[in-house]
Amino acid sequence: MADAEYPVGRRTALFEPRGRTAAVRDGLRGYLLIAGMWVRSTVVYRTSFVLMTLGNFAMTALDFAAVAIIFGHTRVLGGFTLTETAFLYGSSGVALGLADLAVGSMDGLGRRVRDGTMDTLLVRPVPVFAQAAADRFALRRLGRITQAAVVLGWSMTRLHVAWTAVNVLLVPVMLLSGAGIFAAVFTTGAAFQFWATDAAEVQNSFTYGGNALTQYPPTVFAKDLVRGATFVVPLAFVNWMPALHILGRDNPLRLPGWVDFCSPLVALAVCALAGLAWRAGLRSYRSTGS
Amino acid sequence: MDTLIQLDDVRKVFEVRRRAGLLRRERRTVRAVDGLDFEVAHGEMVGYIGPNGAGKSTTIKMLTGILVPSGGRLRVAGVDPSRERTRLARRIGVVFGQRTTLWWDLPLRDSYELVRRIYRIPDARYRANLDVCVELLDLTELLDVPVRQLSLGQRMRADIAAALLHDPEVLYLDEPTIGLDVVSKVKVREFLRQVNSERGTTVLLTTHDLTDIEQLCKRVMVIDHGQLVYDGGLDGLHAAGESERTLVVDFDRELPPVRITGARSVRTEGPRQWLAFPASTSAAPLVAELAARYPLVDLSVREPAIEDVIARMYGGRGAAALSRE
Incomplete structure (x- = not known):
């Protein structure tokens, strides 16, 4: 029977058969080429680009002003000092900023699905994920990263922490894992836009909302919220878990000490899940075309 | 015959969910393409026509690998497009009439440079192809103009050039002349004829303009309700429809x-x-x-309008099956 040729739910090859490594390399190369085109497109409007970057910086700076104001009224927040909170704020901000810079514009995918320009991505010899991730790549997002990095750097000079080798190493590991977790959330959100073209808002509540959550010490939130952020949508691993180790704090959920080092594994796991969601979304698009 | 495109009972069924009342949703299956059989040889130039919603775009999307067929067998250059979409992409060129692939804010030349790098076109080959396209499509003056400043006709010409820089074996054009002024239409047609006859590029184009077919294609395929209702010369189409x-x-x-x-x-x-x-x-x-x-x-x-020709030919759906014996 001819139908057996294309079972609808079956996995279709996303990459060239010559191997996944080649596909990843092609994807990265395509990503950089397309991102470069977007950068040049924005540089055409130089003034607008400078203003947007400054605006991005200023907006996030005001955001930290809110944290500073709270500490104008109290010395500690949930047992955390201003410097410690700044450490959380900065690490969460850098992680989100990196993810936002790399794949953040994927939330425009729904628009491409709606207006049909998604099809133009599917006929190019570059993995669609790389093209979608690089779509509308915006350097102005460096504004957020810069601001968060400044806060993070400032807090690190003032923290009373023993900077052992483990603690020093844990900082970049935390930032990269955090970026990975946020990137996974962005990707999952984009994948859902293949079905519901306006799913971006839900995803925003996990990315920007998750950022707002992990900027503050976990101790100020209800236990259930912290549990949810640990076991359901593992945003706690963006910075809380590793930062608690660096700051020498007890785990709010009394989890064993090794959990503090789990961020990279959690990041890998959620990225793998996001990859599956993306594949499922793309497969659905290719069987329905809308 | 040296076959490039081969369709064997290809089908595409969509499930459409429609709101029927406040909460209730109605499910309905639509057979967008319902058992297509045809072959296209290397070097042919084929017009693919039919009323809106007849299944033209769905066919093109399956041929390019964007859509996965629900049934049947489909091969382009010996490859199953939906399984090896990315690999096939290097060998095909696609122009979607109203969806440009050019970079809006950048000079036209930059879009071509990106094509060169993405498709890894060897330098000499790229320059030769670009020169030919620029000359025949009259793009010399436009290379340094930002794409957003191009007219519709200029942009379509630019888009067609972009689809040919990597020497595709087959070029799919979805409504390449829609909305164009007369001068641009003439240029586009002349160019396509040249590409087909001199490079031997196989061309499959959908159109609403019978003049495109008349001036370009020896062969025309008509699709209606997802089925091929005519496959032959244009004169035969007119004769059959007494148009x-x-x-x-x-x-x-x-x-x-x-x-x-x-x-x-x-x-x-x-x-x-x-x-x-x-x-x-x-x-x-x-x-x-x-x-x-x-x-x-x-x-x-x-x-005559394509819709009229087809309507007169078969007087609607029932007779469509007649032509498929």
């Missing part, structure tokens, strides 16, 4: 409806008259006789 072209003539004054052999008067409006004549015959003798006998000021020939 008529219309000669619109302006006289220097109001005249009673003209009587002339080989045409019939269908409408009169002041000094302007509409004469219908069989699409399979030439307009030349008719024009000569009119000019000899009447004070002629101006005239134009109108092609």
Whole structure:
């Protein structure tokens, strides 16, 4: 029977058969080429680009002003000092900023699905994920990263922490894992836009909302919220878990000490899940075309 | 025959969910493509026509690997497009009429540079191809202009060039002349004819304009309700549909409806008259006789609309199956 040729739910090859490594390399190369085109497109409007970057910086700076104001009224927040909170704020901000810079514009995918320009991505010899991730790549997002990095750097000079080798190493590991977790959330959100073209808002509540959550010490939130952020949508691993180790704090959920080092594994796991969601979304698009 | 594209009972079924009432949703399956069988040989130039919603775009999307067929067997250059989409992408060129792949804010040249790098086109090859496209499509002046400043016709020409830089074996064009001015249409057609005859690029184009077909394609395929209802020459299509072209003539004054052999008067409006004549015959003798006998000021020939030809051919759905024996 001819139908057996294309079972609808079956996995279709996303990459060239010559191997996944080649596909990843092609994807990265395509990503950089397309991102470069977007950068040049924005540089055409130089003034607008400078203003947007400054605006991005200023907006996030005001955001930290809110944290500073709270500490104008109290010395500690949930047992955390201003410097410690700044450490959380900065690490969460850098992680989100990196993810936002790399794949953040994927939330425009729904628009491409709606207006049909998604099809133009599917006929190019570059993995669609790389093209979608690089779509509308915006350097102005460096504004957020810069601001968060400044806060993070400032807090690190003032923290009373023993900077052992483990603690020093844990900082970049935390930032990269955090970026990975946020990137996974962005990707999952984009994948859902293949079905519901306006799913971006839900995803925003996990990315920007998750950022707002992990900027503050976990101790100020209800236990259930912290549990949810640990076991359901593992945003706690963006910075809380590793930062608690660096700051020498007890785990709010009394989890064993090794959990503090789990961020990279959690990041890998959620990225793998996001990859599956993306594949499922793309497969659905290719069987329905809308 | 050296086959490039091969379809064997290809089908595509969509499930459409429609709101029927406040909460209730109705599920309905739509057979967008319902058992397509055809082959296209290397170097052919084929017109693919049909009314809106007949399944043209769905076919193109399956041929390019965007959509996965629900059934049947489909091969392009020996490859299953939906399974090896990315690999096939290097060997095909696609132009979606109203969806440009060019970079809006950058000079046209930059878009071509990106194509060169993404498709890894060797330098010499790239320069040669670009030169040919630029010359034939009249793009010299446009290379350094940001794409957003191009007119629709210029952009379409630019898009077609972008689809050919990597030497595709087959070029799919979805409505390449829609919305274009006459000059651009002529240029686009001339270029496509040249690409087809000189490079041997296989071309499959969908269109609403029968003139495109008339001037470009020896072969035309008509799809209606997801099924192929005609596959052959354009004259055969006209003969089968007994379709008529219309000669619109302006006289220097109001005249009673003209009587002339080989045409019939269908409408009169002041000094302007509409004469219908069989699409399979030439307009030349008719024009000569009119000019000899009447004070002629101006005239134009109108092609029959594709929808009319198809409607007249089969009178709707039921008869569609007849042509598929």
